[in-house]
Amino acid sequence: MKILSAAQTRELDQATQTEQRLISVELMERAASAFVAWLSSRYSSADAGEILILCGPGNNGGDGLAVARQLLQRGYRVRVALLPATRHSPDWQHNRQHLPKAVPSSEISTKKLPDIAAGALVIDALFGTGLSRPLAGLAATVVTHLNQARARVIAIDIPSGLFADQSQPADSAVVCAQHTVSFGLPKLAFLLPQNAEYMGEWSIEDIGLSQKFVADTTTPWHYTNAAAVAGALPVRPKFSHKGTFGHALLLAGSRGKMGAAVLAAGACLRSGVGLLTAHIPGCGYDIFQTSQPEAMCLTDAKADFISELPKLDGYQAVGIGPGLGQDAASLAVLRQLLKAAAKPTAKTGKPLPLVIDADALNLLGQHRELLKLLPENTVLTPHPKEFERLTEPARDDYHRLDLLRDFAVQHHCLVVLKGACTCLATPEGELHFNNTGNPGMATGGSGDVLTGILLALRAHAQLSPFEAVRLGVYAHGRAGDLAATHSGQAGLVAGDIVRHIGPALKEWE
Ligand SMILES: NC(=O)C1=CN([C@@H]2O[C@H](COP(=O)(O)OP(=O)(O)OC[C@H]3O[C@@H](n4cnc5c(N)ncnc54)[C@H](OP(=O)(O)O)[C@@H]3O)[C@@H](O)[C@H]2O)[C@@H](O)CC1
Numbered sequence: 045m046k047i048l049s050a051a052q053t054r055e056l057d058q059a060t061q062t063e064q065r066l067i068s069v070e071l072m073e074r075a076a077s078a079f080v081a082w083l084s085s086r087y088s089s090a091d092a093g094e095i096l097i098l099c100g101p102g103n104n105g106g107d108g109l110a111v112a113r114q115l116l117q118r119g120y121r122v123r124v125a126l127l128p129a130t131r132h133s134p135d136w137q138h139n140r141q142h143l144p145k146a147v148p149s150s151e152i153s154t155k156k157l158p159d160i161a162a163g164a165l166v167i168d169a170l171f172g173t174g175l176s177r178p179l180a181g182l183a184a185t186v187v188t189h190l191n192q193a194r195a196r197v198i199a200i201d202i203p204s205g206l207f208a209d210q211s212q213p214a215d216s217a218v219v220c221a222q223h224t225v226s227f228g229l230p231k232l233a234f235l236l237p238q239n240a241e242y243m244g245e246w247s248i249e250d251i252g253l254s255q256k257f258v259a260d261t262t263t264p265w266h267y268t269n270a271a272a273v274a275g276a277l278p279v280r281p282k283f284s285h286k287g288t289f290g291h292a293l294l295l296a297g298s299r300g301k302m303g304a305a306v307l308a309a310g311a312c313l314r315s316g317v318g319l320l321t322a323h324i325p326g327c328g329y330d331i332f333q334t335s336q337p338e339a340m341c342l343t344d345a346k347a348d349f350i351s352e353l354p355k356l357d358g359y360q361a362v363g364i365g366p367g368l369g370q371d372a373a374s375l376a377v378l379r380q381l382l383k384a385a386a387k388p389t390a391k392t393g394k395p396l397p398l399v400i401d402a403d404a405l406n407l408l409g410q411h412r413e414l415l416k417l418l419p420e421n422t423v424l425t426p427h428p429k430e431f432e433r434l435t436e437p438a439r440d441d442y443h444r445l446d447l448l449r450d451f452a453v454q455h456h457c458l459v460v461l462k463g464a465c466t467c468l469a470t471p472e473g474e475l476h477f478n479n480t481g482n483p484g485m486a487t488g489g490s491g492d493v494l495t496g497i498l499l500a501l502r503a504h505a506q507l508s509p510f511e512a513v514r515l516g517v518y519a520h521g522r523a524g525d526l527a528a529t530h531s532g533q534a535g536l537v538a539g540d541i542v543r544h545i546g547p548a549l550k551e552w553e
């Protein structure tokens with residue numbers, strides 16, 4: 045699914061009207077109906093009580109007025125409060141004229157801010173994607189007043205004061221919604237941690253916007269939902285054998301962190317790999333062989349950390365990093381690996397696929413000269429702190445996305461910036477946000493599990509680098525979601541994610 049800019053969203057609105065021979069109020073009526081259908085599925089008129097709708101001067105306010113009329117028709121009690129303005133959009137005016145007399149309406153002023161009781165249901169229809177500058181004056185006063193009221197706030201399209209695709213100044217007034225009901229496509233702002241306090245939960249309602257316009261429009265931003273990865277996992281042919289699905293090599297673990305190697309290996313095995321060999325420090329041999337009997341195991345000459353690179357012949361992908369530690373000898377292994385993997389393999393003519401995580405990323409950050417050695421399509425899986433060590437501190441989440449995109453393009457690699465909405469950056473400069481996963485996964489070892497999944501999928505001959513990583517990130521979150529249905533979020537541990545990779549992947553069969 046694509047994510048469009050605010051400007052492209054306005055063009056989409058126009059294109060839909062032209063394509064479907066609609067007048068703009070008809071599209072507004074659809075948006076209002078979708079919003080009302082959502083609201084009435086959540087709140088009965090008794091639950092809702094008297095609903096206050098705050099309306100701005102543009103089409104977001106017009107949506108609010110149409111919603112007021114439709115809610116009244118459905119038996120809800122509503123009142124509207126209008127933000128004064130010198131100009132109103134034509135569709136606002138249309139819906140103002142058609143607002144039934146039975147809906148009390150008042151004009152907001154500094155002296156007459158609307159009464160909002162704690163717990164009241166308030167619909168925020170002040171500003172939408174037409175926001176042209178941060179809120180100030182009366183608009184900002186109303187938003188602050190609303191945020192202080194401890195009401196149940198539902199935003200139409202986007203919380204007022206929030207830009208759809210860029211940061212607003214730190215001290216600007218923005219509505220803190222409990223839920224945001226938006227139309228057609230998600231907006232970039234919804235996916236960034238810095239906006240979580242404003243967004244609340246959000247959902248997207250289909251209002252029949254032009255599919256053709258969306259298909260023809262280019263954007264760097266994409267959203268990976270179930271439809272995006274449908275059919276992405278190749279069927280296992282009847283006469284396949286363990287050689288068909290690749291032999292992966294995992295370099296992981298150090299004294300005190302063998303669990304990371306165990307988790308990554310377990311995840312790799314559960315993700316359909318044909319064969320897995322792990323190269324681990326000597327101290328981990330019993331732990332590893334006991335916990336992962338399906339994997340083969342090579343032990344390093346050193347007991348506590350990895351100091352040797354095994355021969356790479358015969359492997360289809362290599363993962364390095366989980367629990368690795370940062371010993372100088374392990375750094376030397378990483379350097380040798382980058383050099384060796386860059387040579388085209390006899391089988392594919394391409395570099396050996398690599399997945400680099402955790403301490404291997406920290407070592408890269410400390411020795412940035414190594415970045416030049418990254419083979420094309422290497423997968424890096426930093427969380428924001430690890431990413432900062434590879435680049436620079438970001439001013440905000442938008443700046444971090446710029447850094448992410450530039451890094452992936454410059455180094456021709458796939459970077460998985462992990463978080464609640466994990467973002468995959470491609471060498472072509474696309475950013476793909478993931479929609480699976482839950483806060484239960486914010487627990488030690490979840491990232492090691494992702495590395496194992498990605499390693500298995502990069503060893504898979506039939507998946508392109510991008511397909512493998514997008515699918516792996518999605519499946520990791522899906523496994524976490526299935527795990528949370530059993531253990532709950534607080535009780536979820538990384539091993540639960542491993543145990544649910546099978547059921548998650550089964551959804552593709
Ligand atoms: N396809 C779709 O997505 C559909 C979209 N629809 C709906 O339309 C909404 C977008 O409507 P919109 O373009 O009229 O803009 P909106 O946000 O109401 O505000 C613009 C007005 O506010 C003003 N203004 C701006 N910033 C301001 C500020 N800081 N302080 C004060 N004033 C400020 C601005 O004035 P100006 O910038 O010219 O000074 C102008 O008057 C969208 O979010 C969705 O709800 C649906 O109806 C149908 C399908």
Ligand SMILES: Nc1ncnc2c1ncn2[C@@H]1O[C@H](COP(=O)(O)OP(=O)(O)O)[C@@H](O)[C@H]1O
Nearest residue numbers: 462463464481482483485486488489490491492
């Ligand atoms: N709130 C969240 N919602 C969804 N996924 C999350 C959330 N928090 C963490 N995750 C996922 O869990 C993983 C955590 O990785 P990481 O920080 O490397 O953990 P570790 O180093 O302990 O393995 C990432 O894949 C991340 O996307």
Ligand SMILES: [K+]
Nearest residue numbers: 168171202204
């Ligand atoms: K709004």
